[in-house]
Amino acid sequence: xxxxSILAAFLSIALxxxxxxxDASPAVSHEIRVRLNPAxxxxxxxxxxxxxxxxxxxxxLAPWLRVVExxxxxxxxxxxxxxxxxxxxxxxxGSRQVELVLQGVVxxxxxxxxxxxSTGAVxxxxxxxxxxxxxxxxxxxxDRIRYRLTVEVPQPYRxxxxxxxxxxxxxxxxxxxxxxxxxxxxxxxxxxGPYVIQERLEDDLRIRTYxxxxxxxxxxxxxxxxxxxxxxxxxxxxxxxxxxxxxxxAPLPVGLGFPNLTYVGRRVLPLPFMRGRSLAHEILHNWWGxxxxxxxxxxxxxEGLTTYLADYALARERSSEAAREMRLGWLRNFAAxxxxxxxxxxxxxxxxxxxxxxxxxxxxxxxxxxxxRELGDAAFDAGLRKFWKDHRFRVARWPDLQxxxxxxxxxxxxxxxxxxxxxxxxxxxxxxEARREGVEGDYRVTVKVRQGRPLYRTRLPVVIDTPxxxxxxxxxxxxxxxxxxxxxxxxxxxxxIDPDFDTFRxxxxxxxxxIFRDVTLSGETVLVLPTRDPDMTRVARRLAHRLLQxxxxxxxxxxxxxxxxxxxxxxxxxxxxxxxxxxxxxQALDLAxxxxxxxxxxRRADGTPWLFVAADGARSLEAVLRPLPHYRNQSYxxxxxxxxxxxGLWPAGASPLSHRFDD
Numbered sequence: 251x252x253x254x255s256i257l258a259a260f261l262s263i264a265l266x267x268x269x270x271x272x273d274a275s276p277a278v279s280h281e282i283r284v285r286l287n288p289a290x291x292x293x294x295x296x297x298x299x300x301x302x303x304x305x306x307x308x309x310x311l312a313p314w315l316r317v318v319e320x321x322x323x324x325x326x327x328x329x330x331x332x333x334x335x336x337x338x339x340x341x342x343x344g345s346r347q348v349e350l351v352l353q354g355v356v357x358x359x360x361x362x363x364x365x366x367x368s369t370g371a372v373x374x375x376x377x378x379x380x381x382x383x384x385x386x387x388x389x390x391x392x393d394r395i396r397y398r399l400t401v402e403v404p405q406p407y408r409x410x411x412x413x414x415x416x417x418x419x420x421x422x423x424x425x426x427x428x429x430x431x432x433x434x435x436x437x438x439x440x441x442x443g444p445y446v447i448q449e450r451l452e453d454d455l456r457i458r459t460y461x462x463x464x465x466x467x468x469x470x471x472x473x474x475x476x477x478x479x480x481x482x483x484x485x486x487x488x489x490x491x492x493x494x495x496x497x498x499x500a501p502l503p504v505g506l507g508f509p510n511l512t513y514v515g516r517r518v519l520p521l522p523f524m525r526g527r528s529l530a531h532e533i534l535h536n537w538w539g540x541x542x543x544x545x546x547x548x549x550x551x552x553e554g555l556t557t558y559l560a561d562y563a564l565a566r567e568r569s570s571e572a573a574r575e576m577r578l579g580w581l582r583n584f585a586a587x588x589x590x591x592x593x594x595x596x597x598x599x600x601x602x603x604x605x606x607x608x609x610x611x612x613x614x615x616x617x618x619x620x621x622x623r624e625l626g627d628a629a630f631d632a633g634l635r636k637f638w639k640d641h642r643f644r645v646a647r648w649p650d651l652q653x654x655x656x657x658x659x660x661x662x663x664x665x666x667x668x669x670x671x672x673x674x675x676x677x678x679x680x681x682x683e684a685r686r687e688g689v690e691g692d693y694r695v696t697v698k699v700r701q702g703r704p705l706y707r708t709r710l711p712v713v714i715d716t717p718x719x720x721x722x723x724x725x726x727x728x729x730x731x732x733x734x735x736x737x738x739x740x741x742x743x744x745x746x747i748d749p750d751f752d753t754f755r756x757x758x759x760x761x762x763x764x765i766f767r768d769v770t771l772s773g774e775t776v777l778v779l780p781t782r783d784p785d786m787t788r789v790a791r792r793l794a795h796r797l798l799q800x801x802x803x804x805x806x807x808x809x810x811x812x813x814x815x816x817x818x819x820x821x822x823x824x825x826x827x828x829x830x831x832x833x834x835x836x837q838a839l840d841l842a843x844x845x846x847x848x849x850x851x852x853r854r855a856d857g858t859p860w861l862f863v864a865a866d867g868a869r870s871l872e873a874v875l876r877p878l879p880h881y882r883n884q885s886y887x888x889x890x891x892x893x894x895x896x897x898g899l900w901p902a903g904a905s906p907l908s909h910r911f912d913d
Contacts (some may be wrong), residue, residue, distance in 0.1 A: 277434035278390055280397040286356075286380075288407055288442050291373040293380075295352040297387050304343040309388040310334045312371065315354035322346050334385065350388055356380070359501060376444075376462075376501035379513070382412070382437030394434035394543075401440055402426040408445040410460050411438050412508045414493040433643050435509045435540070441498045452477045455490060460498045462516050472497050475525050479533045483559075486631065488638040491541040495533065503876070507532045509540040531560040542641045549596035549648050549671075554614020559634075562615055570750075577619065577751045578762070579883055580612035584676060585757045586767035592674045596648050604799060604882060605771055616754045617670045623709055623752065624666065625659045633658035669706050670754070677706040678756040682731065684745050684909035693738040695745050697909075700731045708755070711748050716740035747907035760903030764851045766882040769816040769861040770797050777802040778809070780829060781821040785868035790820035793863065793871065796879050817860045820871070826864040845895060846870035849878060850886035852900075 281298040293315070301307060307322065317329040320338055323346060330337045340346070359374030371384040380386045398416075401409045402424050413429035420426075429438065445460040448469035457476050459469040476495060484490050492510035499516045500506075505528065506513045512532040518524055538559075539552035566573040591605040595617065598610030622630045637646070637654035652667045683698040695714055707728040714721045718740055725734045736745075748755065769775050777794050779787055794802055797818065805812060809829070819829060847865040854860060863878070865871035873892045881887045881897060888896040 278392050278395050280387060280395055280399075282387055282397055282399045282438070284399070284401040284440065286373070286378060286401060286403050286409070286440070286442055288373050288378040288403065289375045291356040291358060291378075293352075293354055293356050293373075293386070295350070295387060297350045297352065298348065299388065299390070300345060300347050301390055302343075302345050303340055306340055307338040307346060307348060309336055309390045310385050311336050311352070311388060312354070312385045314357060314371075315352045315386065317350060318353050319349075319351040321349040324349075336388070348388075352387075372502070373442075374501070377499075378440070378442040379500070379502065380440040381506075382439045382508075386440075387437065389437070393436065395431070395437055396434055397431050397438055398428070399430070399438050399440075400426060400428040401442070403442050406444055407442050408447055408460060409440060409442040410445075410458070410496050410498055410511070411440045412436070412511050413438055414510075415456065415458075439508050439511070441500075441511075441513060443499065443501070445499065448473065450474070450477060452480070454493070455480065456494045458494065458496045460496060461519070462499045465499055465516060465519055468519060471525060472519075472529070475529060476533060479530045483534055483537060486559075487537050487634055488642070491536060491642060495536070497529075505532075507535045507540075510536060527561055527564055530564060531556055534560045537638060541643065542638065543643075543645045545645045545647050546599045550598050550600065550610055551595075551614065551646075551648055551651060553598075553611050554595070555618055557611050558615040558618040562619065574750045577616065580616050581751055581754070581757050582762045582765055583608045583612050583767055583883055584754075585762055586765060586771050588772055590773070591771065592676075594672050594674045596671050604767070608767075608771075613754065619752070620670070620709070620754060621655065621663075621666065624663075625655065625661070629659040630655070665707060669704075673704070675704070676754060676756050677708060678702050679708070679710070679727070679747070679753070679907070680758070681747055681907045681909060684911075686742050686911045690741065691739050693740070693742055695736045695738060695742050696733060697736070697745055697747065698731065698733045699727060699747065701727070703730065705730060708753050711750065711752050712736060713746040713749055714738050714742050715744045715746070716742055742911060744908060744910040746905070746909075749905065749908065758906045761905045761907075763885050763900035763902050764853050764859050765885055765899070766797075766849070766851055766861055768859040769818055769851060770799075770879075770882050772816040772859075775802055775816040775818055776805040776813070778805050778812075778817055778819040778829075779821060780809075780819060780825040783822065783868065786822055786865075786871060789868050789871045789875070790863075793820060793875055793878065794818055796875060797861075797882075814856055814858050816858060818863075819860060820863040821865075823864040823866060826862050829862070845888045845890055847874050847878075847889040848887070849874075849881075 278299050278301060283296040285294045311334060313334060317336060320327045320329040322338060327338050356371050356373035356378060359372045359376060371380045371386055397413065399411055399413060401411060403409045405423055405425060408425055409427055411429045412435065413431040416428040416430050418427040443460065444462065446463055446466040448459050450457045450473035457473050459472050461469055476497065480490050480495065494510050496511040498511060498513045499519060500513045501516060503515045503517065504513065505515065505518065514524065534556045535552070538556050544550050544552050562573065562576055565576045587605060587608050593609060595609055595614050598606060633655035636658055637651060640654065641650060648667065648671050652663055656663050679699060679701050681697065682700050685696045686693065687696065688694050697712065705728065707726065710725050710727045712723050712725055712734065714736055716738060721738065723736060775798060779790055781787060802818065819826060847870045849861065849863045851859055851861045874889050877892055877894065878887070884897050885900040886898060887894055
């Protein structure tokens with residue numbers, strides 16, 4: 251299971267996944283029959299599988315399930331249980347055919363106002379969710395299994411699961427569907443709800459939507475866009491690896507990906523960004539992360555590669571400016587990352603907090619952008635196709651990616667992967683000197699650039715501006731200080747180093763305004779609550795925890811003696827205005843129209859970032875609990891209820907990597 255990359259969604263994200271094993275390892279095969287009643291939450295599972303055991307058969311089982319009957323080689327057996335672990339003693343070792351009958355009541359779907367990203371099974375009249383990792387079938391320790399699965403639900407419910415849809419039946423009382431995984435994949439996940447099913451066939455591929463009735467009108471658009479994305483990535487990488495692709499409406503506020511299926515909150519499906527970007531990201535995960543599995547102990551390359559080939563590629567198609575803004579956004583996010591939270595990208599595993607996303611999504615995507623620039627589009631795409639061909643339905647690691655790109659380009663890329671994958675950090679590049687010399691028709695610009703240690707080898711863009719045109723070139727910068735000379739027939743007016751942010755480097759003063767992450771990522775941030783309203787204080791504490799992903803220290807002393815640390819101040823609008831007594835200049839937001847809450851960041855004279863959240867009352871503050879954390883890459887955001895009416899970044903200044911020559 252993988253998370254959707256939905257940066258602007260009102261989602262709580264959960265990600266749970268396990269490494270796949272090479273096809274050479276034998277996989278346990280399960281024959282599973284399920285009866286599920288979403289309304290009553292009753293579940294009955296009949297599970298048959300064969301294992302090799304010594305002394306005892308052992309497996310884990312969800313605590314809300316009980317073993318009603320156990321048979322080994324057709325003989326009734328005793329199942330002993332300690333917590334999640336079930337043990338069936340054996341008198342002799344060898345291969346054993348195990349038959350289990352399990353029953354239980356699935357945990358209840360939380361009330362609508364209390365739903366978050368569930369990491370376990372839930373059920374209710376709105377829908378049921380049985381993820382494979384929740385041990386609703388016997389977990390014998392296999393990361394990938396083969397299976398045949400048949401699920402029955404009462405009318406009017408419908409059910410879908412990971413795996414190939416084999417058949418479905420409908421009578422007056424029961425709907426049933428059967429699924430198969432012929433190639434080992436993660437244990438099956440099951441989804442049920444009062445769904446309207448709509449379908450589109452593309453050659454041998456079945457694409458389906460399982461939507462709640464009020465969303466049924468969206469199905470045609472989702473089916474068409476899904477077909478377009480699948481065709482696009484199949485042409486670029488290789489054939490789509492599954493027989494089906496399903497989009498399932500979730501009662502939970504989640505965005506989750508599984509082999510051949512994505513499970514998305516019913517409130518998110520109508521939003522335009524879902525089809526415009528996030529769906530592409532999730533479909534591409536069927537190649538990267540599911541079709542080729544990740545060895546999480548050795549680094550998750552899949553999220554960054556998918557971000558680059560889906561999110562970034564779509565931005566690049568919209569315009570060069572949109573692509574530039576995305577690259578700059580990645581650099582802004584990394585600039586806000588405290589050094590102690592920076593790790594080599596090969597140590598990124600699942601996304602568990604905001605800092606991990608900055609490394610595993612943003613930096614990794616940028617690494618692939620630079621690799622494309624280093625190799626060229628043709629060699630990069632050939633490397634992708636080789637990587638897919640060599641590792642389809644197998645586990646892959648960073649060295650496997652390196653090998654594929656070395657083979658496609660005929661180059662040794664050890665230096666590239668050493669500095670960008672195995673090393674933490676980011677180069678700091680500065681323009682030391684810029685000179686213009688020569689006469690009409692024979693000018694040259696000399697630039698001297700410097701970097702700190704450890705040294706990086708970078709392909710650094712240089713732009714020379716003249717009265718008639720701008721000339722763009724590149725230089726290879728791999729020393730602590732280097733001087734480059736660029737000829738020009740026309741008189742140069744200015745020189746700009748990396749003006750479009752094509753190099754992963756530390757942003758310099760003036761290149762980036764403050765963003766919320768300057769406060770939310772810092773481990774030193776203190777919380778200021780300038781209010782005596784107990785309801786406002788209670789909600790403010792909850793919001794602070796969501797923004798910082800921890801319980802912050804609360805500063806309760808004299809506000810004039812605040813330490814020089816990042817500050818998060820949350821309160822009523824009047825209380826936030828009173829903070830001006832601290833000589834913090836509150837930025838003038840354009841609040842034309844109705845607004846109920848607003849957040850903005852600024853820096854004090856000493857450079858300390860302050861993040862302000864002001865609301866009209868406790869209810870208005872509570873309304874932004876879920877959406878506000880998804881705007882950490884902004885300088886300001888204004889809400890009317892839960893809806894964003896204004897957002898953006900403060901203007902940036904001039905880049906120190908640019909120099910204008912005097913006439």
